[in-house]
Amino acid sequence: MVDYKPTHSELGALVLENRLIKAWQPPGNKALKRTDGWLYLRCRFDIPYPVLELADEPAPGLAVNVGPLRGKGAAEELIGQLESLFKLRHCGRRLRRRDHPSLYGQMGRCSSPCLGDLDPNAYRRKLDEALALFDGEHEASTLLLDYIEERMTEAAAERRYERAEVLRRRRERLAELLARLGGVLRATHSCSRVVLVRHPVKPRLDAFWLVGGRVRDWGPLPELRELEERTEAVADAPLPRGRATSVPVDEVDEVRIVSSWLAANDAYELPLEPAPGRAALSDLVAAAAAGPSRVAA
Numbered sequence: 001m002v003d004y005k006p007t008h009s010e011l012g013a014l015v016l017e018n019r020l021i022k023a024w025q026p027p028g029n030k031a032l033k034r035t036d037g038w039l040y041l042r043c044r045f046d047i048p049y050p051v052l053e054l055a056d057e058p059a060p061g062l063a064v065n066v067g068p069l070r071g072k073g074a075a076e077e078l079i080g081q082l083e084s085l086f087k088l089r090h091c092g093r094r095l096r097r098r099d100h101p102s103l104y105g106q107m108g109r110c111s112s113p114c115l116g117d118l119d120p121n122a123y124r125r126k127l128d129e130a131l132a133l134f135d136g137e138h139e140a141s142t143l144l145l146d147y148i149e150e151r152m153t154e155a156a157a158e159r160r161y162e163r164a165e166v167l168r169r170r171r172e173r174l175a176e177l178l179a180r181l182g183g184v185l186r187a188t189h190s191c192s193r194v195v196l197v198r199h200p201v202k203p204r205l206d207a208f209w210l211v212g213g214r215v216r217d218w219g220p221l222p223e224l225r226e227l228e229e230r231t232e233a234v235a236d237a238p239l240p241r242g243r244a245t246s247v248p249v250d251e252v253d254e255v256r257i258v259s260s261w262l263a264a265n266d267a268y269e270l271p272l273e274p275a276p277g278r279a280a281l282s283d284l285v286a287a288a289a290a291g292p293s294r295v296a297a
Helices: 010-024 072-086 120-134 141-157 161-180 224-236 249-264 278-290
Strands: 039-044 052-055 061-070 193-198 205-211 214-220 245-247 268-271
Touching: 010 193, 010 205, 010 214, 010 249, 039 072, 052 072, 061 120, 061 249, 072 120, 072 161, 120 141, 141 161, 193 278, 205 224, 205 278, 214 224, 214 249, 224 278, 245 249, 268 278
Parallel strands: none
Antiparallel strands: 039 052, 039 061, 061 245, 193 205, 193 268, 205 214
8 A cells, every 4th residue: 555645845745754754664764865965064062172073964962063065175174274263173072182282283273172271161262253154144155254354454453464464375265165165154053934945847835934954844835824824933932042053863864854955956035033024925925936046035
């Protein structure tokens, strides 16, 4: 016997498939196949001095996940640039105590928590400064280049010309690097929003309400009044605050599915903060029904 449940979009089908697999645990299909090639820059907050790392899926638990991204070499170099710029750890998650600074510490590119005398809060402030670049509506490329430009201007004003020149070269390199990097250079939990997704062939739409990168509500696009009510209900609930969000282990696949699909396909979206009114939602529905081009949030 075969049963089925129709959805109004490809993304809806992927989300439903993932949830059904999680619920039914079929013997031949317990794990979803991975063929998309997306990567995530992530930072887990389960150790005193967190590190930046690259992985093929978002991190569960309290973390910041940036992406999805394409280009492993470019993503790895971006991590190295961030580590040096903000003096973060270049080593792995396991922190080995040292009697002397590492090479990066000697060059002033690491704050050297391995020496055992660095306040974790001081390290966390520098880490938060780096992660803040990815915590907004828009991608971090411009913010990162602007940050280096400001540091370069400060160094020149203080007549630290060698430092200004180093920053100028770093900015040029980062501009080249960011131009090569594909995907979404933004934290998955940023910009809670309502998203409309079209059926690939038929004139149908699914609606998704995304909060903290997670699907708070979804289903076939309802009538405008119900769309407004469901949007208000989601927007009235507490929205995530702070640099990180916590993703349950059993929702990691769904966060990955939704973020990677939206990175590769057209969608129509509005931010939930401030909560969109009926007129804005009506315009969103009209745009989604009219054609495939993305509506800027």
